[in-house]
Amino acid sequence: MHDPRRPGDGVTLKPVDRHLEEILATVRAVTPLELDLDQALGTVLAENVTSPLPLPPFDNSAMDGYAVRAEDVAGASETRPVVLPVMDDVAAGDGRTYAVGRGMAARIMTGAPVPGGADAVVPVEWTDGGTVRVAIRRAPEPGNAIRRAGEDVRPGQVVLPAGTPIGPAQLGILAGVGRRRARVLPRPRVVVMSTGAELVPPGEPLAPGKIYESNSYTLCGAVRQAGAEAYRAEAVTDDPAVFLDRLESQLVRADVVITSGGVSMGAYEPVKEALAPLGTVRFDKVAMQPGMPQGFGVVGEDRVPIFCLPGNPVSAFVSFVLFVRPALDKMRGLPAGPPKTVPATVDAPLRSPKGKRSFLRGVLDGDVVSPVRGQGSHQLGALAAANALIVVPEDVTEVPKGATVRVIPL
Numbered sequence: 001m002h003d004p005r006r007p008g009d010g011v012t013l014k015p016v017d018r019h020l021e022e023i024l025a026t027v028r029a030v031t032p033l034e035l036d037l038d039q040a041l042g043t044v045l046a047e048n049v050t051s052p053l054p055l056p057p058f059d060n061s062a063m064d065g066y067a068v069r070a071e072d073v074a075g076a077s078e079t080r081p082v083v084l085p086v087m088d089d090v091a092a093g094d095g096r097t098y099a100v101g102r103g104m105a106a107r108i109m110t111g112a113p114v115p116g117g118a119d120a121v122v123p124v125e126w127t128d129g130g131t132v133r134v135a136i137r138r139a140p141e142p143g144n145a146i147r148r149a150g151e152d153v154r155p156g157q158v159v160l161p162a163g164t165p166i167g168p169a170q171l172g173i174l175a176g177v178g179r180r181r182a183r184v185l186p187r188p189r190v191v192v193m194s195t196g197a198e199l200v201p202p203g204e205p206l207a208p209g210k211i212y213e214s215n216s217y218t219l220c221g222a223v224r225q226a227g228a229e230a231y232r233a234e235a236v237t238d239d240p241a242v243f244l245d246r247l248e249s250q251l252v253r254a255d256v257v258i259t260s261g262g263v264s265m266g267a268y269e270p271v272k273e274a275l276a277p278l279g280t281v282r283f284d285k286v287a288m289q290p291g292m293p294q295g296f297g298v299v300g301e302d303r304v305p306i307f308c309l310p311g312n313p314v315s316a317f318v319s320f321v322l323f324v325r326p327a328l329d330k331m332r333g334l335p336a337g338p339p340k341t342v343p344a345t346v347d348a349p350l351r352s353p354k355g356k357r358s359f360l361r362g363v364l365d366g367d368v369v370s371p372v373r374g375q376g377s378h379q380l381g382a383l384a385a386a387n388a389l390i391v392v393p394e395d396v397t398e399v400p401k402g403a404t405v406r407v408i409p410l
């Protein structure tokens, strides 16, 4: 870990890693609940799921064809086909009991139970397709095209351990072993609130001095990508009382709150002014760029974690990647830590302020990363052109072209 630094203005900066450690020490996994499978995508399993039955549940055919005794057709060939009487027609889902006697065949469909006595299925392509008698032109090995009961899953087998994120294939195995519901850690509910008197919702006319509110779109998108539910609260102006009021009314539906803006040094900083006096939310300057001003703590009776991110759009997004996303991982019951990095060669020189860890926006292509033009923390356009953050450590101020750097793919 790096020591806090003292930049020119004499303020001690908090190390990035310590800020994340404090956040991860505060947030807890959400409370598990039973959910219908249709609601379970993106949740994390909170029980070991065992199968009450074998899968497949019974020996069944892998192909459309004829169930036979392999020894009866052992000599079959193109020039000397073996002709057998077709006694039955077994379709998938047929619950009756069939048997194939010596010297006989039954027509069988993919997924249908293999009749007693039969030990091989001859694909229809190896035959003349007859329905009364069938001419078989090729000899199957015993066991050919038969899917054995329990070859995929044994009864009592754990098919999914607790802690498994539920994706489409996991929904499939849950349904496949007959489960309608599962005990899961649900997707955390995240309320996103923007602050600023200059903000106008996109789609409305823009008056002088105003800008379109974009952070809540970035942050709600990032929240959803992180496996959580996002709720956008109406943006609030610069009044701390209004902010507190709005926050209170949102807490009922929040496992986490994210605000953006209003945490810096200006004359109107509603988030900081409203929350700092509570004593449960800390406002720090973190040794990073962008994203230096950060608030984090808990609010309300239920001690809901709150992230007060800086308002600059790039700062808010970078802060999400570094701090909120790992917190959401922990709340979802997943391993949580700093974002993963990969090595890359940088194709242009980089500069970074002393004492701060920089997260420069770049385009990663294979193992080469190019910084985008426009590294200001207000530059939404440049952020949208990037697919990676280039990490420059606190003690490095210049990186030459061709150097190896660590990169966070976005």
Ligand SMILES: Nc1nc2c(c(=O)[nH]1)N[C@H]1C(S)=C(S)[C@@H](COP(=O)(O)OP(=O)(O)OC[C@H]3O[C@@H](n4cnc5c(N)ncnc54)[C@H](O)[C@@H]3O)O[C@H]1N2
Pocket (backbone or CB within 6 Å): 194, 195, 196, 198, 199, 211, 212, 213, 214, 215, 216, 260, 261, 262, 263, 264, 265, 266, 269, 290, 291, 292, 293, 309, 310, 311, 312, 313, 315, 377, 378
């Ligand atoms: N004297 C100082 N000024 C500033 C400092 C400082 O240390 N001393 N820190 C700067 C840094 S670094 C950042 S980052 C910003 C953080 O400011 P706030 O969190 O208080 O955010 P605002 O002032 O409300 O907004 C900053 C900037 O971002 C735009 N913004 C805000 N919210 C949105 C939104 N939802 N959608 C789009 N754009 C938004 C806002 O219009 C401002 O341009 O403070 C620096 N100043």
Ligand code: MOO
Pocket (backbone or CB within 6 Å): 288, 289, 290, 291, 292, 293, 310, 312, 315, 377
């Ligand atoms: O640290 Mo602020 O977040 O430049 O942009």
